[in-house]
Amino acid sequence: MDQNSKGLVLITGTTSGVGLNTLKPLLRFGWEIIAVNRSNKRGIKAAEEVLTEDEMKNIHFKEIDLSDLDHVRKGCSEILEKFTKPINSLICNAAVYKPRLKRPERSPQGYENSMAVNHFGHFLLINLLLDNILSSEKEIFINGQDTKFKPRITVLGTVTANFLELGGRIPIPAPANLGDLSGFKNGFLSPISMANGKKFKPGKAYKDSKLCNMATVQELSKRYSEEKIIINSLYPGCVADTKLFRDTPWLFRVLFPIFQKFITRGYVSQRMAGERVAQVATFTEYAKPAVHWSWGNRQKTGRKAFSQKLSKRIIDPKISKQTYELTQKLVGLI
Numbered sequence: 001m002d003q004n005s006k007g008l009v010l011i012t013g014t015t016s017g018v019g020l021n022t023l024k025p026l027l028r029f030g031w032e033i034i035a036v037n038r039s040n041k042r043g044i045k046a047a048e049e050v051l052t053e054d055e056m057k058n059i060h061f062k063e064i065d066l067s068d069l070d071h072v073r074k075g076c077s078e079i080l081e082k083f084t085k086p087i088n089s090l091i092c093n094a095a096v097y098k099p100r101l102k103r104p105e106r107s108p109q110g111y112e113n114s115m116a117v118n119h120f121g122h123f124l125l126i127n128l129l130l131d132n133i134l135s136s137e138k139e140i141f142i143n144g145q146d147t148k149f150k151p152r153i154t155v156l157g158t159v160t161a162n163f164l165e166l167g168g169r170i171p172i173p174a175p176a177n178l179g180d181l182s183g184f185k186n187g188f189l190s191p192i193s194m195a196n197g198k199k200f201k202p203g204k205a206y207k208d209s210k211l212c213n214m215a216t217v218q219e220l221s222k223r224y225s226e227e228k229i230i231i232n233s234l235y236p237g238c239v240a241d242t243k244l245f246r247d248t249p250w251l252f253r254v255l256f257p258i259f260q261k262f263i264t265r266g267y268v269s270q271r272m273a274g275e276r277v278a279q280v281a282t283f284t285e286y287a288k289p290a291v292h293w294s295w296g297n298r299q300k301t302g303r304k305a306f307s308q309k310l311s312k313r314i315i316d317p318k319i320s321k322q323t324y325e326l327t328q329k330l331v332g333l334i
């Protein structure tokens with residue numbers, strides 16, 4: 001088989017958790033992968049622990065720190081230079097969650113860091129790679145067959161950013177809400193640390209950043225027709241034992257997976273979550289625009305994914321457009 005005719009997926013954040021567990025299914029489905037991490041060394045080490053030598057031959061590693069917009073720019077131009085074939089499918093997976101911070105951490109550009117990594121870094125990455133992704137609609141070789149694959153962008157969303165679901169209404173520290181976006185409007189630099197310009201709440205900063213991820217999917221889907229590209233988000237379920245929770249209190253880390261497994265029954269294994277992400281990013285049945293895919297909050301064997309309704313805070317066209325345009329400014333695209 002001509003290696004050059006294999007389809008190409010780029011995924012961020014594969015040193016652990018969902019991203020790491022997405023690699024194997026993608027390779028099994030016949031894709032070649034660019035794994036983007038802030039440390040290539042750790043990215044390669046983690047992949048080597050779960051993949052065979054043969055599988056490793058189909059992964060390229062690219063170091064990009066998503067918190068640094070200059071690094072994202074440099075990394076994207078290097079990717080565009082290095083790879084002669086376009087990216088068919090982009091998966092925005094990396095994230096940080098630091099609910100115990102007393103003061104905001106700042107990115108190299110001076111932005112609150114969870115918004116910088118989770119939203120700004122991915123937003124810039126998507127925009128810089130978009131033309132390349134759009135140009136990828138041609139026959140590629142997947143699982144022994146020449147296939148036409150429509151370009152795809154998949155973004156990891158979460159239940160805690162969706163006010164329509166119970167998990168999105170948890171008042172501690174506050175539900176996701178961008179308010180009047182005055183924090184973004186006023187430049188989002190110190191002392192500003194929240195999109196709504198109000199007091200720093202680290203847990204809410206994470207939820208807000210994921211809301212921005214999901215609003216970006218909605219706005220991008222309006223700007224680029226489904227004839228050209230499919231852009232969607234998903235909630236893979238509560239993967240309660242990943243390193244995402246590394247900055248929570250140790251007792252929470254012990255009890256949270258037990259609570260999710262036996263009380264809420266929302267727990268999903270890292271393996272299952274990776275399988276879901278790989279499928280949403282590549283299977284034809286998920287090629288529907290602007291859908292937020294979910295398997296519900298109580299996991300049931302054999303349950304099929306469905307289009308989860310999203311709150312106005314995410315899908316309101318005025319909010320998603322404004323969030324998109326303000327982000328364009330903050331990341332230096334306009």
Ligand SMILES: NC(=O)c1ccc[n+]([C@@H]2O[C@H](COP(=O)([O-])OP(=O)(O)OC[C@H]3O[C@@H](n4cnc5c(N)ncnc54)[C@H](OP(=O)(O)O)[C@@H]3O)[C@@H](O)[C@H]2O)c1
Nearest residue numbers: 013014015016017018066067094095156238239242243244
């Ligand atoms: N776990 C859940 O229950 C759950 C539920 C809903 C949605 N999600 C979403 O699923 C995605 C994956 O989360 P996870 O649970 O698998 O967490 P995880 O194990 O902590 O993985 C996060 C990944 O992001 C990377 N990352 C962090 N900061 C980065 C930066 N500045 N530049 C590049 N990469 C960076 C991490 O790399 P390092 O090793 O360098 O830190 C790691 O590879 C996230 O988008 C999360 O919001 C998770």
